[in-house]
Amino acid sequence: MSRGRLATRLRHQLPLLAWLVLVWILLWGTWSWANLISGLTVALAVTALLPLPPVTGGARLRPLPLVRFVGHFLADLVVSSAQVAWETVRPDRNRRGAIVAVQLRTDSDLLLTVISETLTLVPGSLVIELDREQQTIALHLLSVRDRADVDRQKAAVLAIEDRVVRAFGSAADVAALDRQPDQPERTSS
Amino acid sequence: MTDLDSAADVVAAVCLLLGALLCLTAGLGLVRFPDVLSRMHAGTKPQVLGVLLVMLGAAIRLHGWSASWMLLLVAAFQLVTAPVSAHMVSRIAHRRRHVRRDLLLVDELGGEPAELGGDEPADAH
Structure with missing residues (x-):
């Protein structure tokens, strides 16, 4: 996979990544840098091992x-x-x-x-x-x-x-x- | 301060009781409704609102944010997953023709989904 495609994929997975980190931190119940970093690691592993198709169309919130x-x-x-x-x-x-x-x-x-x-x-x-x-x-x-x-x-x-x-x-x-x-x-x- | 505390306790108790009551009617509906599709209604609406109310009551009662965040997650996943599972069950029920057609006023799909070749169960009409 070329660098460009990897970057695109990462951008598509970004909302999912953010959501997974958020869930991780909420599950621990407290905010700390250790939680953020471990959550980020887990989220990256999950999105890399179980990739989902990107959500197309783009939504906006009014x-x-x-x-x-x-x-x-x-x-x-x-x-x-x-x-x-x-x-x-x-x-x-x-x-x-x-x-x-x-x-x-x-x-x-x-x-x-x-x-x-x-x-x-x-x-x-x-x-x-x-x-x-x-x-x-x-x-x-x-x-x-x-x-x-x-x-x-x-x-x-x-x-x-x-x-x-x-x-x-x-x-x-x-x-x-x-x-x-x-x-x-x-x-x- | 004690007045405020006891008011919060009352609100929490009302939420917990109401939520438990709604979950009870959801269970009751599963037993009393005549067919799969109706039962799924009982499994989604009162059930979800019941869980939301129990979570709200617990969040008020348990002071401290770390528990509330967890309850918020439970509520969010309940909202997202309950309709999906209800849909999966009712879709299969409909395809396998587990539908009490005598209870339907209108059926705009007819006997259409024959792709899976569902066999007629004993309770089909």
Whole structure:
């Protein structure tokens, strides 16, 4: 491997390296130079022995939308936890689930990961499949009342995508939000 | 100062109890929900918030930063890993058609994922 490629690889691995050192120091619980140096050694060994593909696309953080996203996320987490908890105590016999496919507008590995994680944690949804090429995400909805409810929950999914992209996405990702999806929503009925 | 301490104790106790209660409902959900996909809902939402609350309560109760950093890490990894494992389980369940279709109002995927050639289990409808 040439020097140039090594330097590029090191730069791509830099966020991961920093994260590993941070975790190491947090695990020890105290700050010291010995911890920093041993953490750095371990992190270098881990990234050298188990290399991960670099995260492409690059993300940026926008503070205000980030606060909005985190605030919505925490509120949704509390609401959905309460809902699911209530379902376990008082199961509704008439409760129906649903499997829906939602057409997302984002085309970035990192953002799709954040969106899927968020979707599994917050509203009444659970990610089953993610079609990377079609940008379609298949979700299981825990509890729906009728078709209007299904449509409302699908709109909530898009709202979450919107908040995630505005918080973490690049300018191109945000622009993609406003474009209408060119392919029709995939339904099989 | 003692007033502040006892107020912090009350907040910590409320967080711990609420968190434990949520984890209990998560366990209850695993038993009471009818199919795999619903059970995974119980395993993610109340479970994660329950763990977050327990961590918060413990962080308030345990003075000192070194313990709090560790609790922060636990919370962060819980947030990152719980959805991934739930997704893996539900994806396999869906592909193997372990889905109670009679409980579904809408199914926009139909019986589509046939790539793996899942066999119909006894509880499929």
